[in-house]
Amino acid sequence: MAKETDVYMKSWIEVSGNSDFPLQNIPFGIFKTPGGPARAATRIGDTVVDLHAMAMKGFFDGLNIDHDLFGRDTLNALIAIGKPAGRALRLRIAEIFEQSNPELRDHPGIQKDILFPAGSVQMQMPVHVGDYTDFYSSIEHATNVGIMFRDPANALLPNWKHIPVGYHGRSSSIVVSGTNIHRPKGQTKADTAEFPEFGPSRQVDFELEMAFITGRKTELGQSVSTEDAEDHIFGMVLFNDLSARDIQKWEYVPLGPFLAKNFGSVISPWIVTLDALEPFRVPGPTQEPTVLSYLRTEGDHNFDVQLDVLIQPENQPEQLVCHSNYKYMYWNLAQQLAHQTVNGCNINVGDMYGSGTISGPTPDSLGSMLEIAWKGTRPVKMADGSERKFINDNDTIIMRGYCIKDNLRIGFGEVKTKILPATS
Amino acid sequence: MAKETDVYMKSWIEVSGNSDFPLQNIPFGIFKTPGGPARAATRIGDTVVDLHAMAMKGFFDGLNIDHDLFGRDTLNALIAIGKPAGRALRLRIAEIFEQSNPELRDHPGIQKDILFPAGSVQMQMPVHVGDYTDFYSSIEHATNVGIMFRDPANALLPNWKHIPVGYHGRSSSIVVSGTNIHRPKGQTKADTAEFPEFGPSRQVDFELEMAFITGRKTELGQSVSTEDAEDHIFGMVLFNDLSARDIQKWEYVPLGPFLAKNFGSVISPWIVTLDALEPFRVPGPTQEPTVLSYLRTEGDHNFDVQLDVLIQPENQPEQLVCHSNYKYMYWNLAQQLAHQTVNGCNINVGDMYGSGTISGPTPDSLGSMLEIAWKGTRPVKMADGSERKFINDNDTIIMRGYCIKDNLRIGFGEVKTKILPATS
Numbered sequence: 001m002a003k004e005t006d007v008y009m010k011s012w013i014e015v016s017g018n019s020d021f022p023l024q025n026i027p028f029g030i031f032k033t034p035g036g037p038a039r040a041a042t043r044i045g046d047t048v049v050d051l052h053a054m055a056m057k058g059f060f061d062g063l064n065i066d067h068d069l070f071g072r073d074t075l076n077a078l079i080a081i082g083k084p085a086g087r088a089l090r091l092r093i094a095e096i097f098e099q100s101n102p103e104l105r106d107h108p109g110i111q112k113d114i115l116f117p118a119g120s121v122q123m124q125m126p127v128h129v130g131d132y133t134d135f136y137s138s139i140e141h142a143t144n145v146g147i148m149f150r151d152p153a154n155a156l157l158p159n160w161k162h163i164p165v166g167y168h169g170r171s172s173s174i175v176v177s178g179t180n181i182h183r184p185k186g187q188t189k190a191d192t193a194e195f196p197e198f199g200p201s202r203q204v205d206f207e208l209e210m211a212f213i214t215g216r217k218t219e220l221g222q223s224v225s226t227e228d229a230e231d232h233i234f235g236m237v238l239f240n241d242l243s244a245r246d247i248q249k250w251e252y253v254p255l256g257p258f259l260a261k262n263f264g265s266v267i268s269p270w271i272v273t274l275d276a277l278e279p280f281r282v283p284g285p286t287q288e289p290t291v292l293s294y295l296r297t298e299g300d301h302n303f304d305v306q307l308d309v310l311i312q313p314e315n316q317p318e319q320l321v322c323h324s325n326y327k328y329m330y331w332n333l334a335q336q337l338a339h340q341t342v343n344g345c346n347i348n349v350g351d352m353y354g355s356g357t358i359s360g361p362t363p364d365s366l367g368s369m370l371e372i373a374w375k376g377t378r379p380v381k382m383a384d385g386s387e388r389k390f391i392n393d394n395d396t397i398i399m400r401g402y403c404i405k406d407n408l409r410i411g412f413g414e415v416k417t418k419i420l421p422a423t424s
Numbered sequence: 425m426a427k428e429t430d431v432y433m434k435s436w437i438e439v440s441g442n443s444d445f446p447l448q449n450i451p452f453g454i455f456k457t458p459g460g461p462a463r464a465a466t467r468i469g470d471t472v473v474d475l476h477a478m479a480m481k482g483f484f485d486g487l488n489i490d491h492d493l494f495g496r497d498t499l500n501a502l503i504a505i506g507k508p509a510g511r512a513l514r515l516r517i518a519e520i521f522e523q524s525n526p527e528l529r530d531h532p533g534i535q536k537d538i539l540f541p542a543g544s545v546q547m548q549m550p551v552h553v554g555d556y557t558d559f560y561s562s563i564e565h566a567t568n569v570g571i572m573f574r575d576p577a578n579a580l581l582p583n584w585k586h587i588p589v590g591y592h593g594r595s596s597s598i599v600v601s602g603t604n605i606h607r608p609k610g611q612t613k614a615d616t617a618e619f620p621e622f623g624p625s626r627q628v629d630f631e632l633e634m635a636f637i638t639g640r641k642t643e644l645g646q647s648v649s650t651e652d653a654e655d656h657i658f659g660m661v662l663f664n665d666l667s668a669r670d671i672q673k674w675e676y677v678p679l680g681p682f683l684a685k686n687f688g689s690v691i692s693p694w695i696v697t698l699d700a701l702e703p704f705r706v707p708g709p710t711q712e713p714t715v716l717s718y719l720r721t722e723g724d725h726n727f728d729v730q731l732d733v734l735i736q737p738e739n740q741p742e743q744l745v746c747h748s749n750y751k752y753m754y755w756n757l758a759q760q761l762a763h764q765t766v767n768g769c770n771i772n773v774g775d776m777y778g779s780g781t782i783s784g785p786t787p788d789s790l791g792s793m794l795e796i797a798w799k800g801t802r803p804v805k806m807a808d809g810s811e812r813k814f815i816n817d818n819d820t821i822i823m824r825g826y827c828i829k830d831n832l833r834i835g836f837g838e839v840k841t842k843i844l845p846a847t848s
Contacts, residue, residue: 159674159677162620167679167680168592168593168594170592172769172772173768195713196587198718221847250583251589254581258589258591259763259766262592292620292622343609343668343683344597344847
């Protein structure tokens with residue numbers, strides 16, 4: 001079995017101290033250079049590394065990975081090589097870029113075909129998402145929503161502590177960071193109105209989430225146990241599950257959210273592997289009452305990922321509105337995947353599974369404007385004097401995520417999207 | 425513009441009077457012969473016609489369709505050629521097989537590479553389904569469910585007559601007719617129990633549905649009007665939306681059905697084009713109150729498709745349990761697609777949109793066992809003396825659909841699946 005990269009190993013590519021992408025990260029993404037095709041990449045510091053070019057130049061010979069897999073416009077086929085081969089690839093990349101290794105370091109003529117400044121490339125959707133599920137696994141978020149919309153005395157619904165509640169979402173409208181989204185139009189109905197009206201949503205919101213992406217498929221009828229779940233998970237991204245609260249309120253009973261959620265969902269471009277997140281495992285919250293046996297897990301399946309949400313009004317500075325953490329999740333990713341498949345539902349490589357809004361226990365850790373401004377009753381004061389109950393046109397929403405421990409920082413970069421006015 | 429095929433045109437391939445597949449149908453599917461690759465086909469009578477072989481032999485020269493599109497394992501790329509090219513292809517096929525045309529009729533040596541008895545081939549999933557939405561568009565079904573589970577006096581929820589209510593479903597577990605499905609396991613909770621239990625569902629049900637498949641994509645941010653909707657729809661299939669009622673009951677509040685619906689959904693293998701259904705247009709029910717303007721339609725968008733559901737216990741004859749009709753749909757397919765996209769949600773070629781359970785106004789036209797046996801209070805008596813409240817292990821569920829008018833019968837064939845015992 002391959003050895004994990006050394007925490008203290010450094011690259012001959014410059015990596016600043018607060019970079020999300022040291023040699024211990026080696027995430028995977030898809031990028032384009034101007035006029036070039038989409039192809040696979042990793043990132044070290046502020047440098048994007050063309051993995052297809054490296055494969056073609058023979059740097060991965062001996063790993064037995066078809067060069068063509070690096071030249072596709074999604075990572076699905078590359079991810080499907082499996083965990084052991086994927087680990088060997090990450091270690092080989094780390095080896096090549098380790099500061100004492102001259103094989104590429106001392107060949108600037110070859111480097112120019114492989115290394116690109118991050119600012120000069122365009123990141124693409126890293127995977128083709130076959131199916132997308134969104135869970136609802138933060139107890140703080142579910143409780144807050146229950147208090148606001150249902151019964152404060154019974155905020156959590158009866159099934160919540162037994163089931164990692166989730167629902168199927170729309171795959172087609174998942175887009176990569178940097179894609180701007182028009183304010184959706186739809187039906188809303190005021191409580192006092194007899195009939196619904198049609199127009200732009202007045203309550204566009206973000207939801208701070210993370211999502212995992214599967215790297216191994218199953219057949220219909222098979223289930224994945226909690227023990228085997230992480231073997232089926234390739235890595236994680238940041239996920240902004242944009243939501244139109246007024247549309248949601250009118251449409252969601254009895255079959256769940258639909259147009260309120262499928263007008264655009266935005267992910268960060270780099271998939272950070274579970275292997276890279278290994279040092280940041282932490283225990284999850286105690287689950288009481290005890291969960292059914294198919295949902296029980298041993299060991300630590302939460303991850304200490306610090307999460308920031310910032311709003312940047314047009315031509316204004318960014319303003320932090322939330323600092324939360326993925327470690328708060330009540331249901332962990334192994335439980336989510338075991339639940340998804342316990343009935344025999346099959347999964348494919350490239351499926352995406354959102355965590356649900358990640359709210360923490362403190363007022364500064366709420367993962368949506370709905371909660372931050374508490375249904376509009378506690379507007380957020382912006383630096384320019386304006387207020388936000390939800391997201392305004394031309395506001396940019398930025399989410400960042402990173403783990404820090406023992407001088408090692410592994411991050412996700414950011415997911416960024418501007419809300420454009422509704423189309424006319 | 426191409427002329428539609430003549431109702432009275434006959435084929436030199438034998439077509440019995442009650443066949444679903446006369447020369448006026450020309451549906452599209454994907455098939456395999458033993459040892460052969462998956463490829464595109466149509467069907468005339470009981471004969472499956474290899475469209476890839478026809479293309480390779482030059483029968484479609486002049487249509488300007490890449491031969492390779494007929495040799496794929498899904499129809500997605502072929503469907504994407506668009507309606508005018510697709511119409512020209514159907515007309516050319518009809519021309520070749522018209523009784524007076526000798527070009528293939530008189531060449532049995534060529535026929536043997538093109539024509540296969542339907543019983544000798546294996547039908548495959550016709551498309552790769554990118555996204556799948558299930559609507560809830562039968563007023564009779566929604567009313568019945570409301571009476572059973574909510575308030576008989578207010579059976580329809582307030583949004584139902586304003587919104588073609590729908591939700592996103594799982595694409596990965598949509599399979600083709602003939603695929604058998606294991607009874608799902610999951611959480612259920614008796615009303616009297618304190619905690620849920622885990623085990624095989626006791627209430628596996630069918631839902632009689634039809635589904636349309638899109639043939640044209642849009643970009644994120646675009647909407648499709650009701651006027652343009654049918655230009656984006658390639659055709660339709662029969663759809664058995666298998667459901668586990670006991671799992672659904674415990675999981676579905678507040679985010680909708682999830683594991684109760686994603687353990688297997690089964691479609692008929694032949695996509696019948698909207699062009700073939702043209703003679704069977706009928707008006708839909710009056711919509712009162714008037715719907716919002718983005719949902720208004722002109723002309724007839726319902727189709728008179730007779731639908732049968734039969735249950736066949738192991739080694740027993742088939743027994744009819746439902747005779748319904750797609751014409752009962754309150755919301756039509758143009759309204760469904762306009763609603764799906766009104767917020768800018770993008771669609772792709774090969775998306776599937778289920779109608780929701782198609783119940784009619786009479787007791788013999790209820791589209792699910794839940795309604796037929798009315799929550800178990802009116803069990804169905806089977807020929808062998810047994811009773812059904814839901815579906816038993818080893819019961820086969822068969823759905824058939826067909827249109828008949830002026831001596832023209834256009835049908836969908838059938839969708840058939842056996843419920844196997846839960847896996848151990």
